[in-house]
Amino acid sequence: MLESETTTPARDRDGDRMPDEERDDERADERDDERAEPRAPSRTRRRGLWALLGGIAVLAIGAAGGLYAVRDDGGGPAARASTLPTATVTRADMVNTTEVDGTLGYSGTYTVLGQGGGKLTWLPKTGAVIERGERVYGVDGEKVPLFYGSTPFWRTLQSGMTNGRDVLELERNLDALGYNDYMTVDRDFTYATTTAIMAWQKDMGLDQTGTVELGDVVMQRGAIRVKEVNAVLGDNVGGKVLTASGTERRITVDVPVADQNMIRDGAGVRVTLPGGATAAGKISSVGTVATAGDTNSQSQTGQGTQNATIPVYIALDDKGDKELLDGAPVTVGFTSTEHKDVLTVPINALLASADGSYKVNVVDASGNVTPVPVKLGIFDGDDVEVSGNLKAGMKVEVPRS
Numbered sequence: 001m002l003e004s005e006t007t008t009p010a011r012d013r014d015g016d017r018m019p020d021e022e023r024d025d026e027r028a029d030e031r032d033d034e035r036a037e038p039r040a041p042s043r044t045r046r047r048g049l050w051a052l053l054g055g056i057a058v059l060a061i062g063a064a065g066g067l068y069a070v071r072d073d074g075g076g077p078a079a080r081a082s083t084l085p086t087a088t089v090t091r092a093d094m095v096n097t098t099e100v101d102g103t104l105g106y107s108g109t110y111t112v113l114g115q116g117g118g119k120l121t122w123l124p125k126t127g128a129v130i131e132r133g134e135r136v137y138g139v140d141g142e143k144v145p146l147f148y149g150s151t152p153f154w155r156t157l158q159s160g161m162t163n164g165r166d167v168l169e170l171e172r173n174l175d176a177l178g179y180n181d182y183m184t185v186d187r188d189f190t191y192a193t194t195t196a197i198m199a200w201q202k203d204m205g206l207d208q209t210g211t212v213e214l215g216d217v218v219m220q221r222g223a224i225r226v227k228e229v230n231a232v233l234g235d236n237v238g239g240k241v242l243t244a245s246g247t248e249r250r251i252t253v254d255v256p257v258a259d260q261n262m263i264r265d266g267a268g269v270r271v272t273l274p275g276g277a278t279a280a281g282k283i284s285s286v287g288t289v290a291t292a293g294d295t296n297s298q299s300q301t302g303q304g305t306q307n308a309t310i311p312v313y314i315a316l317d318d319k320g321d322k323e324l325l326d327g328a329p330v331t332v333g334f335t336s337t338e339h340k341d342v343l344t345v346p347i348n349a350l351l352a353s354a355d356g357s358y359k360v361n362v363v364d365a366s367g368n369v370t371p372v373p374v375k376l377g378i379f380d381g382d383d384v385e386v387s388g389n390l391k392a393g394m395k396v397e398v399p400r401s
Contacts, residue, residue, distance in 0.1 A: 080368070080369050081368060081369070082397055084361075084398065084399055085397070085398050087349055089390050089393065090343070090344050091344070092344050093340045094377065094378050094383070094385045095335050095338045095378075095380050097270065097334060098259060098262060099331050099332065100254075100334065101253070102251045102253035102254075102331070103253075103328070103330070104249065104328040104329075105250060105251070105326055106248065106250060107246035108245050108246040110220060110246075111240055112137075112218055112224075112242045112244055113239065114231070114239060115237065116139070117215070118139040118140040120137060120139060120231055120232070120237060121138040121139060122143075122233075123229055123231065124136065124229065125229075126226050128225070129247050130146050130223065131146065131223040132146055132147065132176060133177050136218045136241075137218075137241055139237050142206060143204055143205070143206075144215070144217065145204065146217070146220060146224065147218070147219050148219075149172065150169075151219070152219045156211055156212065156213050157170050157189065159189060159193075159211075163187040167186075167187050167189045168186060171183060171185045171186065171196075172185055173217075177200060179200045181195065183196050194211075197212060222247075224244035224245065226243075227242075227245045227326070228243040229242045230243060250316075251281065251313070251314035251315075255309055255312050256308070256309055257308045257309060259334075262334045262335065264283065267282065268280060269281050269283060269314055269334055269335070270332070271316065271330055271331070271332050271333070273328075279316055280318070281316045282317065283312060284313045285312075285313045286312050287312065290309065291311075292308050339377060339378055342377060342385045343385065343390055343391075344383045344386065345360055345383065347379065348382075348399060351371070358376060359372055359373045359374060360374055360386070360390070362390070362394055362395065363395040363397060372390060373388055374387065374388035
Protein backbone atom coordinates (compact mmCIF):
# COMPACT_ATOMS: atom_id res chain seq x y z
CA MET A 1 0.00 0.00 0.00
CA LEU A 2 1.45 3.30 -1.00
CA GLU A 3 2.08 5.92 1.52
CA SER A 4 -0.01 8.99 1.18
CA GLU A 5 1.75 12.21 0.11
CA THR A 6 2.89 14.33 2.96
CA THR A 7 1.83 17.96 2.64
CA THR A 8 3.09 20.90 4.57
CA PRO A 9 0.28 22.55 6.43
CA ALA A 10 -0.43 26.11 5.33
CA ARG A 11 0.29 28.72 7.95
CA ASP A 12 -0.69 32.31 8.30
CA ARG A 13 1.70 35.31 8.46
CA ASP A 14 2.18 34.72 12.21
CA GLY A 15 3.19 31.08 11.68
CA ASP A 16 -0.03 29.48 12.88
CA ARG A 17 -1.69 26.82 10.83
CA MET A 18 -4.52 28.02 8.64
CA PRO A 19 -7.81 26.31 8.00
CA ASP A 20 -8.38 25.08 4.46
CA GLU A 21 -10.89 27.87 3.71
CA GLU A 22 -8.46 30.58 4.75
CA ARG A 23 -5.68 28.94 2.72
CA ASP A 24 -7.78 29.03 -0.43
CA ASP A 25 -8.61 32.71 0.08
CA GLU A 26 -4.93 33.57 0.48
CA ARG A 27 -4.01 31.87 -2.81
CA ALA A 28 -6.73 33.84 -4.63
CA ASP A 29 -5.36 37.12 -3.26
CA GLU A 30 -1.85 36.26 -4.53
CA ARG A 31 -3.21 35.68 -8.03
CA ASP A 32 -4.92 39.07 -8.01
CA ASP A 33 -1.64 40.74 -6.98
CA GLU A 34 0.20 39.11 -9.88
CA ARG A 35 -2.35 40.50 -12.34
CA ALA A 36 -2.05 44.02 -10.86
CA GLU A 37 1.80 44.12 -11.05
CA PRO A 38 3.07 42.61 -14.39
CA ARG A 39 6.53 41.17 -14.63
CA ALA A 40 9.41 43.12 -16.31
CA PRO A 41 9.66 42.19 -20.03
CA SER A 42 12.38 39.87 -21.14
CA ARG A 43 15.32 41.01 -23.40
CA THR A 44 13.57 39.55 -26.43
CA ARG A 45 10.38 41.45 -25.73
CA ARG A 46 12.34 44.76 -25.28
CA ARG A 47 13.88 44.44 -28.77
CA GLY A 48 10.46 43.94 -30.30
CA LEU A 49 9.11 47.00 -28.49
CA TRP A 50 11.88 49.33 -29.76
CA ALA A 51 11.35 48.08 -33.32
CA LEU A 52 7.67 48.91 -33.01
CA LEU A 53 8.42 52.44 -31.70
CA GLY A 54 10.91 52.98 -34.56
CA GLY A 55 8.24 52.11 -37.09
CA ILE A 56 5.84 54.54 -35.46
CA ALA A 57 8.48 57.33 -35.71
CA VAL A 58 8.93 56.69 -39.41
CA LEU A 59 5.21 56.89 -39.99
CA ALA A 60 4.92 60.09 -37.95
CA ILE A 61 7.63 61.85 -39.97
CA GLY A 62 6.08 60.69 -43.22
CA ALA A 63 2.71 62.05 -42.16
CA ALA A 64 4.34 65.41 -41.34
CA GLY A 65 5.54 65.71 -44.94
CA GLY A 66 9.27 65.33 -44.24
CA LEU A 67 11.68 64.76 -47.10
CA TYR A 68 13.40 61.70 -45.65
CA ALA A 69 12.47 58.60 -43.71
CA VAL A 70 14.23 58.21 -40.33
CA ARG A 71 16.47 55.18 -40.06
CA ASP A 72 16.23 53.15 -36.87
CA ASP A 73 20.00 52.47 -36.67
CA GLY A 74 21.06 56.10 -36.14
CA GLY A 75 22.78 56.21 -39.52
CA GLY A 76 20.99 59.36 -40.87
CA PRO A 77 18.53 59.76 -43.79
CA ALA A 78 17.59 56.70 -45.73
CA ALA A 79 17.26 56.60 -49.51
CA ARG A 80 13.74 57.05 -50.81
CA ALA A 81 12.07 56.63 -54.16
CA SER A 82 11.33 59.84 -56.08
CA THR A 83 7.71 60.76 -56.67
CA LEU A 84 8.34 64.23 -58.19
CA PRO A 85 9.05 65.45 -61.74
CA THR A 86 12.71 65.71 -62.71
CA ALA A 87 14.91 67.98 -64.81
CA THR A 88 18.29 67.34 -66.40
CA VAL A 89 21.53 68.92 -65.22
CA THR A 90 22.93 70.68 -68.29
CA ARG A 91 26.00 72.61 -69.42
CA ALA A 92 25.40 76.06 -70.85
CA ASP A 93 26.71 79.60 -71.08
CA MET A 94 25.10 81.70 -68.36
CA VAL A 95 24.60 85.45 -68.56
CA ASN A 96 23.66 87.61 -65.61
CA THR A 97 21.77 90.75 -66.64
CA THR A 98 20.99 94.05 -64.98
CA GLU A 99 17.68 95.51 -66.09
CA VAL A 100 17.12 99.25 -66.53
CA ASP A 101 13.96 101.02 -67.72
CA GLY A 102 14.16 102.98 -70.95
CA THR A 103 12.03 104.74 -73.55
CA LEU A 104 11.51 103.75 -77.17
CA GLY A 105 11.92 106.61 -79.62
CA TYR A 106 13.80 107.62 -82.74
CA SER A 107 17.32 108.90 -83.22
CA GLY A 108 17.93 112.64 -83.26
CA THR A 109 15.67 115.68 -83.08
CA TYR A 110 15.58 118.26 -85.89
CA THR A 111 13.75 121.53 -86.46
CA VAL A 112 12.37 122.16 -89.95
CA LEU A 113 12.11 125.87 -90.76
CA GLY A 114 10.17 127.43 -93.61
CA GLN A 115 11.93 129.88 -95.96
CA GLY A 116 11.09 132.04 -98.96
CA GLY A 117 7.67 133.46 -98.06
CA GLY A 118 4.17 132.40 -99.05
CA LYS A 119 1.46 130.51 -97.18
CA LEU A 120 1.45 126.90 -96.00
CA THR A 121 -1.02 124.91 -98.07
CA TRP A 122 -0.07 121.35 -97.12
CA LEU A 123 1.40 119.72 -93.99
CA PRO A 124 2.36 116.10 -93.23
CA LYS A 125 0.87 113.95 -90.47
CA THR A 126 2.67 113.11 -87.25
CA GLY A 127 4.61 109.88 -87.68
CA ALA A 128 5.04 110.26 -91.44
CA VAL A 129 8.42 109.21 -92.84
CA ILE A 130 9.80 111.48 -95.59
CA GLU A 131 12.69 110.46 -97.83
CA ARG A 132 14.82 112.24 -100.42
CA GLY A 133 12.78 113.95 -103.14
CA GLU A 134 9.45 113.61 -101.26
CA ARG A 135 7.31 116.55 -100.18
CA VAL A 136 7.94 117.94 -96.68
CA TYR A 137 5.25 120.64 -96.84
CA GLY A 138 3.46 122.76 -99.46
CA VAL A 139 3.67 126.51 -100.12
CA ASP A 140 1.20 128.34 -102.35
CA GLY A 141 0.14 125.02 -103.82
CA GLU A 142 3.65 123.83 -104.74
CA LYS A 143 5.73 121.01 -103.24
CA VAL A 144 8.79 121.67 -101.11
CA PRO A 145 10.86 118.44 -101.26
CA LEU A 146 13.55 116.98 -99.01
CA PHE A 147 17.22 116.94 -100.03
CA TYR A 148 19.97 115.19 -98.08
CA GLY A 149 23.03 117.12 -96.99
CA SER A 150 24.97 118.70 -94.15
CA THR A 151 25.19 122.21 -95.66
CA PRO A 152 21.97 124.22 -96.08
CA PHE A 153 21.46 126.39 -99.14
CA TRP A 154 22.16 130.06 -98.30
CA ARG A 155 21.94 131.61 -101.78
CA THR A 156 20.19 131.15 -105.12
CA LEU A 157 21.77 128.33 -107.12
CA GLN A 158 22.02 129.31 -110.81
CA SER A 159 24.23 129.49 -113.87
CA GLY A 160 27.27 131.76 -113.53
CA MET A 161 27.56 131.46 -109.73
CA THR A 162 30.87 130.86 -108.01
CA ASN A 163 31.89 127.39 -107.00
CA GLY A 164 30.88 126.20 -103.58
CA ARG A 165 29.89 123.45 -101.20
CA ASP A 166 26.20 124.17 -101.78
CA VAL A 167 26.64 123.40 -105.49
CA LEU A 168 28.15 120.05 -104.59
CA GLU A 169 25.18 119.24 -102.30
CA LEU A 170 22.73 120.18 -105.09
CA GLU A 171 24.43 117.98 -107.70
CA ARG A 172 24.69 115.04 -105.30
CA ASN A 173 20.92 115.10 -104.78
CA LEU A 174 20.13 115.49 -108.48
CA ASP A 175 22.44 112.55 -109.20
CA ALA A 176 20.82 110.39 -106.50
CA LEU A 177 17.37 111.17 -107.91
CA GLY A 178 18.45 110.13 -111.41
CA TYR A 179 18.99 113.52 -113.05
CA ASN A 180 22.65 113.13 -113.95
CA ASP A 181 22.86 113.20 -117.75
CA TYR A 182 26.24 114.64 -118.71
CA MET A 183 26.60 116.21 -115.25
CA THR A 184 29.78 115.87 -113.24
CA VAL A 185 29.16 115.91 -109.49
CA ASP A 186 31.51 118.61 -108.21
CA ARG A 187 31.49 122.19 -106.93
CA ASP A 188 31.02 123.76 -110.39
CA PHE A 189 27.60 124.94 -111.58
CA THR A 190 27.60 124.13 -115.32
CA TYR A 191 25.14 123.96 -118.20
CA ALA A 192 24.66 120.26 -117.37
CA THR A 193 23.65 121.30 -113.86
CA THR A 194 21.01 123.67 -115.27
CA THR A 195 19.65 120.91 -117.54
CA ALA A 196 19.42 118.49 -114.61
CA ILE A 197 17.54 121.08 -112.52
CA MET A 198 15.00 121.71 -115.29
CA ALA A 199 14.32 117.99 -115.75
CA TRP A 200 13.75 117.61 -112.00
CA GLN A 201 11.45 120.67 -111.87
CA LYS A 202 9.35 119.29 -114.74
CA ASP A 203 8.77 116.02 -112.90
CA MET A 204 7.89 117.91 -109.71
CA GLY A 205 5.32 120.03 -111.53
CA LEU A 206 7.30 123.22 -110.91
CA ASP A 207 8.20 126.06 -113.24
CA GLN A 208 11.28 125.00 -115.24
CA THR A 209 13.57 127.90 -114.32
CA GLY A 210 16.85 126.02 -114.07
CA THR A 211 17.53 127.74 -110.76
CA VAL A 212 16.96 126.78 -107.10
CA GLU A 213 15.78 129.57 -104.79
CA LEU A 214 15.92 129.72 -100.98
CA GLY A 215 12.96 127.76 -99.62
CA ASP A 216 12.59 125.58 -102.72
CA VAL A 217 13.91 122.53 -100.81
CA VAL A 218 14.38 121.40 -97.20
CA MET A 219 17.91 120.22 -96.40
CA GLN A 220 18.41 117.50 -93.74
CA ARG A 221 21.12 114.89 -93.14
CA GLY A 222 18.85 112.02 -94.17
CA ALA A 223 15.30 110.75 -94.14
CA ILE A 224 13.13 112.23 -91.41
CA ARG A 225 10.13 111.16 -89.36
CA VAL A 226 7.59 113.80 -88.39
CA LYS A 227 7.59 113.98 -84.60
CA GLU A 228 5.37 117.05 -84.21
CA VAL A 229 3.71 119.53 -86.58
CA ASN A 230 4.24 123.04 -85.19
CA ALA A 231 2.49 125.15 -87.82
CA VAL A 232 -1.06 125.22 -89.17
CA LEU A 233 -2.36 125.57 -92.67
CA GLY A 234 -2.51 129.18 -93.75
CA ASP A 235 0.45 130.29 -91.68
CA ASN A 236 2.98 132.51 -93.37
CA VAL A 237 6.18 130.64 -94.16
CA GLY A 238 9.14 131.88 -92.18
CA GLY A 239 9.17 130.06 -88.86
CA LYS A 240 9.15 126.58 -87.35
CA VAL A 241 7.06 124.26 -89.47
CA LEU A 242 7.63 120.92 -87.78
CA THR A 243 9.88 118.91 -85.44
CA ALA A 244 11.40 115.79 -86.91
CA SER A 245 13.60 112.88 -85.89
CA GLY A 246 15.62 110.27 -87.68
CA THR A 247 13.86 107.14 -88.92
CA GLU A 248 15.99 104.66 -86.96
CA ARG A 249 14.24 103.37 -83.87
CA ARG A 250 16.35 103.95 -80.81
CA ILE A 251 15.94 103.27 -77.10
CA THR A 252 17.24 105.76 -74.60
CA VAL A 253 18.24 104.46 -71.17
CA ASP A 254 19.56 106.51 -68.28
CA VAL A 255 22.09 104.19 -66.64
CA PRO A 256 23.46 104.95 -63.16
CA VAL A 257 27.08 106.06 -63.32
CA ALA A 258 27.93 103.38 -60.77
CA ASP A 259 26.87 100.70 -63.31
CA GLN A 260 28.70 102.08 -66.33
CA ASN A 261 31.25 99.24 -66.18
CA MET A 262 28.64 97.00 -67.86
CA ILE A 263 28.28 99.37 -70.83
CA ARG A 264 30.38 98.78 -73.95
CA ASP A 265 29.82 100.22 -77.43
CA GLY A 266 28.45 97.53 -79.71
CA ALA A 267 27.58 95.14 -76.86
CA GLY A 268 24.37 93.15 -77.26
CA VAL A 269 21.38 93.72 -75.00
CA ARG A 270 18.00 92.10 -74.48
CA VAL A 271 14.97 94.40 -74.72
CA THR A 272 11.55 93.65 -73.25
CA LEU A 273 8.92 95.50 -75.29
CA PRO A 274 5.38 96.54 -74.34
CA GLY A 275 3.23 93.42 -74.10
CA GLY A 276 6.11 91.22 -72.92
CA ALA A 277 7.74 90.44 -76.28
CA THR A 278 11.54 90.52 -76.38
CA ALA A 279 13.94 91.77 -79.03
CA ALA A 280 17.69 91.89 -79.50
CA GLY A 281 19.59 95.14 -79.71
CA LYS A 282 23.04 96.69 -79.50
CA ILE A 283 24.50 99.66 -77.70
CA SER A 284 24.89 102.20 -80.49
CA SER A 285 26.37 105.05 -78.49
CA VAL A 286 26.98 106.25 -74.95
CA GLY A 287 26.48 109.81 -73.78
CA THR A 288 29.43 111.74 -72.43
CA VAL A 289 27.56 114.08 -70.08
CA ALA A 290 26.15 112.77 -66.80
CA THR A 291 22.89 114.07 -65.40
CA ALA A 292 22.58 114.51 -61.64
CA GLY A 293 19.82 112.75 -59.77
CA ASP A 294 17.02 114.39 -57.81
CA THR A 295 18.40 117.54 -56.21
CA ASN A 296 15.25 118.95 -54.59
CA SER A 297 15.38 120.49 -51.14
CA GLN A 298 14.41 117.24 -49.43
CA SER A 299 17.33 115.27 -50.89
CA GLN A 300 20.26 114.49 -48.64
CA THR A 301 23.65 116.02 -49.32
CA GLY A 302 25.51 114.05 -51.98
CA GLN A 303 22.44 112.09 -53.06
CA GLY A 304 22.31 113.81 -56.45
CA THR A 305 25.86 112.65 -57.18
CA GLN A 306 25.07 109.09 -56.10
CA ASN A 307 22.02 109.01 -58.40
CA ALA A 308 23.79 110.53 -61.42
CA THR A 309 23.10 108.81 -64.75
CA ILE A 310 24.48 108.81 -68.27
CA PRO A 311 22.35 108.33 -71.42
CA VAL A 312 22.87 105.10 -73.33
CA TYR A 313 21.35 104.61 -76.78
CA ILE A 314 20.19 101.20 -77.99
CA ALA A 315 19.52 100.25 -81.62
CA LEU A 316 17.08 97.37 -82.19
CA ASP A 317 18.25 94.59 -84.51
CA ASP A 318 14.74 93.94 -85.86
CA LYS A 319 13.70 96.75 -88.21
CA GLY A 320 10.37 95.26 -89.25
CA ASP A 321 8.03 96.04 -86.36
CA LYS A 322 6.05 99.15 -87.35
CA GLU A 323 3.57 98.99 -84.48
CA LEU A 324 5.88 100.13 -81.66
CA LEU A 325 4.80 103.50 -80.34
CA ASP A 326 7.09 106.48 -80.01
CA GLY A 327 7.72 107.06 -76.30
CA ALA A 328 6.67 103.54 -75.24
CA PRO A 329 8.35 102.22 -72.05
CA VAL A 330 10.75 99.29 -72.40
CA THR A 331 13.17 97.39 -70.18
CA VAL A 332 16.76 96.82 -71.28
CA GLY A 333 18.82 93.94 -69.89
CA PHE A 334 22.56 94.71 -69.85
CA THR A 335 25.05 91.86 -69.50
CA SER A 336 26.96 92.33 -66.25
CA THR A 337 28.49 88.84 -65.85
CA GLU A 338 28.98 85.90 -68.22
CA HIS A 339 30.11 82.37 -67.36
CA LYS A 340 30.68 79.87 -70.16
CA ASP A 341 30.17 76.09 -70.13
CA VAL A 342 28.90 75.74 -66.56
CA LEU A 343 26.48 73.30 -64.93
CA THR A 344 22.92 74.57 -64.62
CA VAL A 345 19.67 73.43 -63.02
CA PRO A 346 16.21 75.01 -62.85
CA ILE A 347 15.93 77.50 -60.01
CA ASN A 348 13.00 75.63 -58.47
CA ALA A 349 15.17 72.51 -58.10
CA LEU A 350 17.07 74.26 -55.28
CA LEU A 351 16.32 73.29 -51.68
CA ALA A 352 17.34 75.88 -49.08
CA SER A 353 18.62 74.92 -45.64
CA ALA A 354 18.28 76.89 -42.43
CA ASP A 355 22.01 77.71 -42.44
CA GLY A 356 21.74 79.41 -45.85
CA SER A 357 23.22 76.54 -47.87
CA TYR A 358 21.54 74.82 -50.81
CA LYS A 359 21.19 71.31 -52.16
CA VAL A 360 19.45 69.44 -54.95
CA ASN A 361 17.86 66.02 -54.84
CA VAL A 362 19.59 63.80 -57.42
CA VAL A 363 17.52 60.91 -58.77
CA ASP A 364 19.47 57.86 -59.97
CA ALA A 365 18.46 55.34 -62.65
CA SER A 366 16.56 53.27 -60.08
CA GLY A 367 14.54 56.25 -58.92
CA ASN A 368 16.33 56.62 -55.59
CA VAL A 369 16.93 60.13 -54.27
CA THR A 370 20.22 61.45 -52.88
CA PRO A 371 20.57 65.03 -51.57
CA VAL A 372 23.69 66.75 -52.98
CA PRO A 373 25.00 70.08 -51.58
CA VAL A 374 25.65 72.75 -54.24
CA LYS A 375 27.10 76.23 -54.44
CA LEU A 376 25.29 78.81 -56.55
CA GLY A 377 26.73 80.92 -59.35
CA ILE A 378 24.84 83.41 -61.53
CA PHE A 379 21.17 83.35 -62.45
CA ASP A 380 19.90 83.50 -66.03
CA GLY A 381 16.16 83.43 -66.59
CA ASP A 382 14.70 80.32 -64.93
CA ASP A 383 18.08 78.60 -64.50
CA VAL A 384 20.95 78.94 -62.05
CA GLU A 385 24.63 77.99 -62.24
CA VAL A 386 25.60 75.31 -59.68
CA SER A 387 28.80 73.55 -58.64
CA GLY A 388 29.14 70.41 -56.54
CA ASN A 389 29.21 66.65 -56.93
CA LEU A 390 27.13 66.81 -60.12
CA LYS A 391 27.57 65.90 -63.78
CA ALA A 392 25.74 66.93 -66.90
CA GLY A 393 22.94 64.47 -67.68
CA MET A 394 22.02 63.75 -64.05
CA LYS A 395 18.39 64.09 -63.04
CA VAL A 396 17.26 66.34 -60.20
CA GLU A 397 13.86 66.64 -58.59
CA VAL A 398 11.77 69.68 -59.42
CA PRO A 399 8.96 70.18 -56.89
CA ARG A 400 5.58 70.90 -58.36
CA SER A 401 4.62 74.56 -58.21
